[in-house]
Amino acid sequence: MIQALLAKGVHIPAPAAVVVEGVDIDRIEAGVTLHPGTTLRGAKTLLRAGTQLGKTGGGYFEDISTGKDVDLYGGYFKDAVFLDGVIARGHAEMRGGTLMEEGSEVGHHAGYKMTITMPFVVAGSLINFCDALIAGGTSRKDHSEVGSCLALYNFTPWGDKFASLFGDVPSGVFLKSRRIFIGGQTQIVSPVHVGYGAVIPAGAAVRRDVPANTLYAEAPFTPGSHDFDPDRYGALTPKFRATMRFIGNLLALRAWYQEVRIPTACDALQKALYEAALRQVEAGISERRKRLEQLVERLPRSLVLHSQAATSETRKRCDEHSLVMSLWPQWSAKLSSNDVPSDAFAAIRERVADAESTLAGIASLTDREVQAGTQALQQIVDAAAL
Template identity: 30%
Template sequence: MTTRPVTPSCIPGLGVIIMAAGQGKRMQSKLAKVLHPVAGKPMVLYVVELACRLADRGVAVIVGYQGDAVRAVVEAADGRVAVAEQARQLGTGHAVLQARPIFAETPAGRPSRYLILNGDTPLLTETTVRALVALHDERKAAVTLLTAVLDDAAGYGRVIRRRRDEWREGSPENAVETIVEDTDASPEERLVREINVGTYVVEGEFLFPALDRLDPRNAQGEYYLTDIVRQAVRQGQSVAALRLPSIEEGLGINSRAHLADAERVIRRRIRARWLEAGVTMRDPDSAWIDAGVTIGRDAVLYPHVTLEGRTVIGEDSTIHSGVRIADCVLGSRVEILDHCVLRDSRIEDDAHLGPFVHLRPGVLIRRSAKVGNFVEMKKTELGEGAKANHLSYLGDATIGKGVNIGAGTITCNYDGAHKHRTVIGDRVFLGSDTQLVAPVTVGEGAVIAAGTTVTQDVPADALAIARAPQVNRAGWAAKRRALLAGGESLPAANKPASSKAGQPRKASRKSSGKELPRRPR
C-alpha cells in the first residue's frame, strides 16, 4: 500500500476498509451496484472520497462482481487506494478478511482501529463518521456500530440489546449484545425496530483474529461480519453504538427506488452548498447540478438548468432556462440564453450564446464572441469578438478575430470519407448563405459575397463571388397576373404534354394566339 500524506483532517491511526464486492441483484441491472451513478458520480466514489479524507493508515476497497470495472473507477479517483479481490462471495466477514494482506504492508504501521464502510452508502456524512470514531475512542470499545430505528425493519439486521423497552445512549442496561440477520431472527427479534446500518469502527488488534473465528453455520451459509459483536461481548469487551437521528444517510442502496431517493438527497445537498457559496438560483428545486460541477460566486441559474460532469461556471455568469451543459468550462460574465446544449467545450470571458445553440465537443469560444439562434458548432474555434448570430453550421474550423459569419453559413467539412478543416482569417466578412467547401482558407480582411460557394482559397482583402448571374425579365409578373385574372389556363410548370402514344411531346408556347410569359430561371 502506498503511503498517504497525512492531512489535518485525517484521524491518526485509522485505516478504512470499503466493501464493494456485491452484485446488487435487486437493482435488476447488468452494472455492478456500486457503479450506478448518483448525481453524475458512481456511488462508490462518495464512500472512497470520504475514506480518503479520514484515513492516515490507508484505504482498502474490496471488489468482487465486475471487479475490474470497479477497480478501474476506484483507482482512477485516487491511485493511492489499494484494491483487494473477494473471488468468492462468502459473506461480509470474508470480504473484510481480504484486506488483511494490504494493511500488513502499510509502511506507516498497522492501524490502531479500522473504519468499515459499505460501498453503497453515498449519503453517509463525514460528521457522522467522525462522531462514530469519537464514541469508539471515548468508550474504549472493541466494536462500535452505527444504528437507526425504522418503522418497518424487515430485511435488515436487528440490534439486540440487554433491555429494549427504552433506549438511552450509553446506558449499561441498553448495551448491545448481538446483531441478528433478518433471515436468522426469531419472531420476537423481528419485532425489534433498531437496525444495523453496516458501518463499524473496530479495534485493530481485535478485528482480524475475530474474523478468523467466524462460523458460517447460519441461514445464508456465510461468514457474517456482524458476528464479531457477539465475540466481543463473550470476551467481556465493550460494544458501543451510535444511533442516527435520521435514517436518511445510513441506509444502503439496494434498489432503483433507493437510487432515486439517494439522487434527490445528494442533489439537495449540492444545491444547498452552492447557495451558501453565493450562487443565485431562481428556482433551486429545478436546478440539476452534478457532484463534480464548480460554480463561481454571483453566478445566476434560471429554472430548469442542467449542469453535468466536470462543468465549471465562472463568476457573474448567467445561465437561462432549459440549458444543458456537460463537461464545459465557462469563464466569467458569460451569458447563455434559453435552450442551449453545450458539451465538452470552452467559453471564455464575456461571451454570449443562444438561444438554441448546440456546441458539440471540441469548441472554443474566445472572449466576447457571440453565437446566436440555431447555430451548431463542432471542433471549431471562434475568435475574439467574432459573431455567428444565425442559422449556421461551423465544423472543423478555425475562425479569427472580429469575423462576421452571415446567416446560413455552412462549413462543408465532410467529403464522404474524410473530414477537412476550414480556416478563416481575422476580420473576414462572410455574407449570408455562404458554403465553404473544405479544405479551404479565407485570408484576413476578405469579403465573401452572399450566396457564394467557396471552393478555392481566398486571398487576404479580396472579394469572392461565386454564383449564377441574375436575369430580370421585364413585365413577366404583370402578364402572368393578367392571364390568371382572365381565367385562361397556364401550362403545367416543367411538365411535358402527353401524346396519344404515351410519349411526351413539346408543349406549345401558343395559346389563343398569345405568347405566355416564360418561367423565371
C-alpha cells in the first residue's frame, strides 16, 4: 500500500514509520504528505492535494476527508471532515459529526465532536467544544474567535446532552455577518444561542442566551443549596426550543450542501468531499433528535414524582411534561422534514458553479441573491422551530 502511494506521488519521508491500512488509493491525491508516526486507516478516507498529516510526531487518522492544503498536526481524528485550508494543531481529538469548513483553525489540545465550524472560524488551544455550531465573520482577517481554555458543558445532571448555537446558518453561509468573540477561559452551559456581533469577556460563565451585538455581563449568582432529584426534571420548554432551533439550522445547512455545494462541485473528489460533509451534518441532526427522544422517554417517571409533590410549582411542571409528551410525535415529524423551497437556490448555484471556488462564488453573489438565499434557509429553520 505504501509503495503504491509513493508511486502515485504521495510524500512519505519515513515509510517504515507510517502505517496505512484499508484505504482506497483512488481517494488519495498526489501531493499529500504522511509524516513519521502517522497511522492512516479507513475505506472512506479522502485526502486532497496539499494535505499534511502528523507533522508534530504523527497521529491516528481513520475515515477522515480533507480538502486541499489541510494541515492536521497530530492527535486522534476519526469520522471527521475538513474543507480546504483547515489547520488543526497538535494533540487534537476530532470525532464523529465534526466538520470544519474552509479556512477554519484550531490550536493544540482541542476536543471536537458533533461540532461544526463554518468558514474562517478560529479557536484557541486547550478547549472542549463539543455539540456546537459556530459561524460569523467575512474572511480570514475578520472571523469569529473562540478563546483558549474554553469549556462548553453539554452534559446535564439528568444525563441529557444539549448543543449550543453561535450565530446561525441562514446568514452564516453567505459570509457577511459580524464576527463573534468568546474570550479565553470562558465556561458555557448548553444550550445557549449567541448572536452575531456578541462579545463574551474572558473568564465569563455563560448560562443564558447572548443577544446579537451585545457585551455579555453575568447575572448575579445567589449561593445556596436546593433539593435535587436526578429523576425529576425542571423547566423543559427552553431546552426544547433551543434544541429544535439548533436542529433547524442543521436542516438548513443540509439543504445548503444538497442544493448548492454538491451540485457545483468542480470534480468527482470535491463532490465526494462535500458528500462526506453532508453526512456529518446528518449525523448531527440524528444525534440531537436521539437526545430529545431519550429525554421524552424519561418524562413519565419525572411526571409521577412531580405529581406526588403536589405543589403549585410541581403542578406547573406536570402540565408542561404532559404537553411535551403529547406533542413530541408532532415535533419529531417537523425535525424529519427535508422540504426545500422550490428553485430558491438556482441563481446561487449558477454563480457558484462559474467561480473558481465555492467561497469565491459566494463572495460574488448580489445582495438580492444573498437575501433570497437567506430567506429560503430561514424558512427551513422556522419550520422546525417550537
